[in-house]
Amino acid sequence: MSDFPSTLSALFSAVWRLEPDAFRALTMGPDGGKLALSALFISGISITLGQSVILFANQVGRIRFALSVVASALTLIVGVFFWALSIWAVLEFVVGVHRPIREAFIIVAAGHAPLFFGFLVLLPYLGRIIHIVLRVWTFLAVWVGVMTVYQTPAFMGLISVLLGWLLLEIITHFLPLLDDFEDWLWQLATGKRTMRSAQEMVDFYVQRSRERIEAAYKKERKGGGE
Template sequence: MKDKPIKTNFKTTLWNALILNADFYEAARNTPKNQRIARTIVILAAFSHVLGSAIILLINLAQPFILFLALVLDGLSVIGGYYFWTFSINLIGDKLKPNHVSYQDLLIPIGFAYAPQVLNFLTVIPLLGRPIELILSVWSLLAVIVAVRQGLDIKTRLAAFICLVGWPVIQLAIGFVQVFEQELVKRF
């Protein structure tokens, strides 16, 4: 299957990313249009996160300025997390396999790995929001592990180690943003 070109329309790309198709992740950087599709997936993931937060903040009657500030921080935390995670993976991966792939080459498959985050708006479901958020986060982690394994041509255990270096930092940063938002709503 590695010799077959993989379709690059958005729906097919999203599906292959969600099902953790290893061949798809391996061919990701070699297929035209994928940089734009990967960026679109990350932006949709950020938008989905913002949408979920907006509903919660509106229910809690957040002031317009606080609402705007919180939503900007939400979106930036997802997009910033994407770039930070890619950077940390590239840094460690370059130590293991110098000049194997570039930072730009990693942006595409890791962007695809953000596909589960497109469902982040589901976190507004009462009592299930936090578990859904955790499931989506772990799903993205697994997708990034597959992407790194295929992109760096390394064993799964080593790919997991590389990905787990930046993942907790991103989770803490997003959690911090959410706590900060809640505190802002309480105070204003």
């Protein structure tokens, strides 16, 4: 247990380099699930901080901000579980590769290690580009993991990961369970009923300002007329 941090750090660096052995070792080792989950949680915290503008925009207080960062990392874990489930289903029923679902979860969770750099999304201008790079990097890591552990050819691995993602999109579209869970967790953590974009919040603020200005103007005119 004392080498857990160093093993975790080695896991991060191996996944960043897209090393197939990292996924092999994780799925074979006894601590693979724990390590992958830890990596996913840390990456989830980082990417949430990178995208924290939404929390600021919704005027979330300091304590609830911290709670929301943790809640958002938990949401990522749930999302990863469903993506892993979809990939496993595709491999099991379409490709015909029979392996335990635990392995799919480990691959997808560890594949999110590039999101460790998610806090960089905060950077003005560059942040949006970095976000795209991290998403592509994550996708590549999951692809490498599937190819390695399931021993599929590159093309089949790619199709499995893509179909898994598509299946997840279809499921959440027709059965918005994941969205409902996200909404519930958002309300619980932030205390805000709806998540609004920065532009929506600002437009609302400007509208209120304008109403106040008009009221002040009417008051001024009334005062002048008396």
